[in-house]
Amino acid sequence: MADLPLPPGSTVGILGGGQLGRMLSQAASRLGFDVVILDPEDNSPAGRVSRGQIVAAYDDPTALEVMGRVCDVVTFEFENVPAASVERLAEGGALVAPGPTALAAAQDRVQEKTFLNAVGAPTVDFVAVDSLEDLNAGLERLGAPALLKTRRDGYDGKGQVWVRSARMAADAWEAIGARPAILEARAAFVRELSIIAARGWDGQIAVYPLGENKHSGGVLRTTVAPAVVDMKTQRRARAIAAAVLEGLDYVGVIGVELFDLGDGVLLVNEIAPRVHNTGHWTQDGCACDQFEQHIRAVVGWPLGPTRAHARIEMTNLLGDDVDQWVKLSGKTDIRIHLYGKAEARPGRKMGHVNRVKPL
Amino acid sequence: MADLPLPPGSTVGILGGGQLGRMLSQAASRLGFDVVILDPEDNSPAGRVSRGQIVAAYDDPTALEVMGRVCDVVTFEFENVPAASVERLAEGGALVAPGPTALAAAQDRVQEKTFLNAVGAPTVDFVAVDSLEDLNAGLERLGAPALLKTRRDGYDGKGQVWVRSARMAADAWEAIGARPAILEARAAFVRELSIIAARGWDGQIAVYPLGENKHSGGVLRTTVAPAVVDMKTQRRARAIAAAVLEGLDYVGVIGVELFDLGDGVLLVNEIAPRVHNTGHWTQDGCACDQFEQHIRAVVGWPLGPTRAHARIEMTNLLGDDVDQWVKLSGKTDIRIHLYGKAEARPGRKMGHVNRVKPL
Numbered sequence: 001m002a003d004l005p006l007p008p009g010s011t012v013g014i015l016g017g018g019q020l021g022r023m024l025s026q027a028a029s030r031l032g033f034d035v036v037i038l039d040p041e042d043n044s045p046a047g048r049v050s051r052g053q054i055v056a057a058y059d060d061p062t063a064l065e066v067m068g069r070v071c072d073v074v075t076f077e078f079e080n081v082p083a084a085s086v087e088r089l090a091e092g093g094a095l096v097a098p099g100p101t102a103l104a105a106a107q108d109r110v111q112e113k114t115f116l117n118a119v120g121a122p123t124v125d126f127v128a129v130d131s132l133e134d135l136n137a138g139l140e141r142l143g144a145p146a147l148l149k150t151r152r153d154g155y156d157g158k159g160q161v162w163v164r165s166a167r168m169a170a171d172a173w174e175a176i177g178a179r180p181a182i183l184e185a186r187a188a189f190v191r192e193l194s195i196i197a198a199r200g201w202d203g204q205i206a207v208y209p210l211g212e213n214k215h216s217g218g219v220l221r222t223t224v225a226p227a228v229v230d231m232k233t234q235r236r237a238r239a240i241a242a243a244v245l246e247g248l249d250y251v252g253v254i255g256v257e258l259f260d261l262g263d264g265v266l267l268v269n270e271i272a273p274r275v276h277n278t279g280h281w282t283q284d285g286c287a288c289d290q291f292e293q294h295i296r297a298v299v300g301w302p303l304g305p306t307r308a309h310a311r312i313e314m315t316n317l318l319g320d321d322v323d324q325w326v327k328l329s330g331k332t333d334i335r336i337h338l339y340g341k342a343e344a345r346p347g348r349k350m351g352h353v354n355r356v357k358p359l
Numbered sequence: 360m361a362d363l364p365l366p367p368g369s370t371v372g373i374l375g376g377g378q379l380g381r382m383l384s385q386a387a388s389r390l391g392f393d394v395v396i397l398d399p400e401d402n403s404p405a406g407r408v409s410r411g412q413i414v415a416a417y418d419d420p421t422a423l424e425v426m427g428r429v430c431d432v433v434t435f436e437f438e439n440v441p442a443a444s445v446e447r448l449a450e451g452g453a454l455v456a457p458g459p460t461a462l463a464a465a466q467d468r469v470q471e472k473t474f475l476n477a478v479g480a481p482t483v484d485f486v487a488v489d490s491l492e493d494l495n496a497g498l499e500r501l502g503a504p505a506l507l508k509t510r511r512d513g514y515d516g517k518g519q520v521w522v523r524s525a526r527m528a529a530d531a532w533e534a535i536g537a538r539p540a541i542l543e544a545r546a547a548f549v550r551e552l553s554i555i556a557a558r559g560w561d562g563q564i565a566v567y568p569l570g571e572n573k574h575s576g577g578v579l580r581t582t583v584a585p586a587v588v589d590m591k592t593q594r595r596a597r598a599i600a601a602a603v604l605e606g607l608d609y610v611g612v613i614g615v616e617l618f619d620l621g622d623g624v625l626l627v628n629e630i631a632p633r634v635h636n637t638g639h640w641t642q643d644g645c646a647c648d649q650f651e652q653h654i655r656a657v658v659g660w661p662l663g664p665t666r667a668h669a670r671i672e673m674t675n676l677l678g679d680d681v682d683q684w685v686k687l688s689g690k691t692d693i694r695i696h697l698y699g700k701a702e703a704r705p706g707r708k709m710g711h712v713n714r715v716k717p718l
């Protein structure tokens with residue numbers, strides 16, 4: 001296994017060739033690293049800006065063996081990497097970060113909330129649901145409306161449904177495919193915040209200022225950061241981020257979504273063991289953005305500064321929003337980040353813009 | 360020929376796969392463009408972060424025909440592209456920027472200074488030297504010491520020699536290979552400045568703040584920008600940059616090196632029709648750096664903002680300077696930019712660092 005810190009010229013492997021992999025790759029190459037992507041889709045957004053791409057499934061044994069051999073460290077842009085893949089990479093000789101504990105916690109919503117509560121990061125009340133009977137019992141306990149989500153594999157509002165009354169239980173159970181699920185109590189939040197944080201192999205922690213997020217249809221539309229928050233909220237969020245990072249013995253950048261209940265009371269909505277859409281503002285608001293920060297963490301370099309030098313309003317370009325590029329390219333206060341995706345399917349994340357304002 | 364502005368998803372070709380091509384490629388991909396590099400060296404620094412690289416000589420007819428066909432616009436990272444290559448690219452169907460006029464002016468030091476003086480951008484006195492007799496006559500006219508440079512192909516202090524007295528003339532003439540040359544009077548400058556500017560297809564001009572440069576052995580060591588200058592000097596530099604851009608009907612970013620004689624008097628030392636080492640500070644000092652600015656110009660997008668939000672001290676990492684990466688990676692006020700070059704030959708540009716200070 002490679003000695004840390006990894007020198008420039010080492011190879012960083014990334015599982016996943018989407019926009020997060022692309023921006024990670026660009027950050028890694030700025031620091032002098034070569035990057036190899038593993039993604040089943042040829043010519044992926046990340047593959048197009050990297051030294052190489054292996055085109056194969058994430059659980060392809062040969063591909064993983066090769067990744068393990070050519071890469072000094074392997075990381076990922078999404079959390080649904082099979083645990084067996086991570087083991088195989090490690091057998092191939094590569095460091096893998098974040099590690100299996102973080103992946104396991106992020107892949108199962110019941111495990112995730114159980115872990116969070118155990119480390120002192122409060123969440124909404126929840127019950128595990130393995131049957132319609134469990135769901136009815138859960139509704140009894142938590143009250144309606146409550147949110148029913150599959151335990152695994154959901155993202156951007158997929159695999160989840162609001163259960164507005166006990167009478168809707170059977171329909172809701174069918175709607176998510178009658179699969180192992182979690183029922184979550186509704187949070188009476190005043191706004192949604194998130195915090196991006198990083199931890200190195202040596203335990204060093206770096207935390208960015210909070211962002212305030214607006215979702216629509218379960219998909220993030222905008223983040224404004226640094227969010228306007230009182231000191232108590234800022235301190236509480238940092239404490240939660242640190243508890244999560246330490247609890248997972250985490251290496252890399254993590255995104256922690258929070259419900260702000262007011263008066264400095266925060267609940268964790270979910271954690272994402274990777275760079276996060278709500279951290280894209282750091283590209284134009286901070287000297288060291290979340291992508292460089294993640295690379296620094298996984299290659300064993302000291303973490304970079306997290307202070308904001310501007311206030312950023314990040315807006316996702318979904319589907320044909322990207323057709324606005326002519327208008328957007330003419331605004332001097334807007335920085336454009338496009339992902340090189342050919343097909344603008346409805347709702348697909350095609351890029352984002354950061355509007356730069358003084359602090 | 361493609362309509363402007365080019366939409367994201369278009370392909371930008373770059374002649375030259377060194378560090379300037381690499382940083383241009385990274386900027387282009389941030390804006391959603393695909394990039395193809397032409398460079399005779401396989402796995403070039405730029406090729407490693409681009410969609411593709413054609414490995415061939417810059418005057419290879421087939422390679423140029425392919426570049427012209429697959430690229431919507433072609434640009435270059437160095438000025439010694441053969442004029443015939445530019446013609447062949449245009450025949451292949453691609454736009455080429457900057458155009459042949461700028462290349463011709465930059466490839467011959469006598470033509471360059473003649474052009475500069477013609478557009479009202481003053482230089483030191485000079486004489487064209489085609490023989491030892493010309494050299495002796497030139498020394499008579501300009502006095503010694505004077506600087507003898509080959510007319511073509513010199514950079515970073517190569518192909519030039521100081522002639523300290525008339526007795527040295529013969530040796531100097533041999534030292535530069537008895538080739539067509541220029542003899543330049545010595546400038547009594549107090550410091551070296553440079554200005555990075557851009558012009559679009561529509562004639563729009565954008566100019567960055569001045570940088571102050573320190574060279575050593577003919578090679579740039581540091582740039583501090585924005586330089587501390589009075590309004591008169593700043594205005595004069597901007598006027599010179601605009602005159603040069605307009606005189607060349609230029610499209611893209613240009614670097615203009617200046618001698619500051621004091622009292623707002625500036626002479627142009629040389630122009631580089633490309634992104635420039637003295638503009639690397641813009642990566643961490645401006646929202647839109649010189650690389651994005653160049654891409655914006657050549658693809659026909661509006662130029663980006665040039666205001667500085669920090670004062671930057673840029674230092675080149677030459678040869679084994681790059682071995683300092685461990686120390687440098689731990690400084691929170693330093694941003695590291697490495698070029699992915701494997702072999703740290705003495706004096707080779709391996710990377711640079713930007714030290715970020717408040718304005």
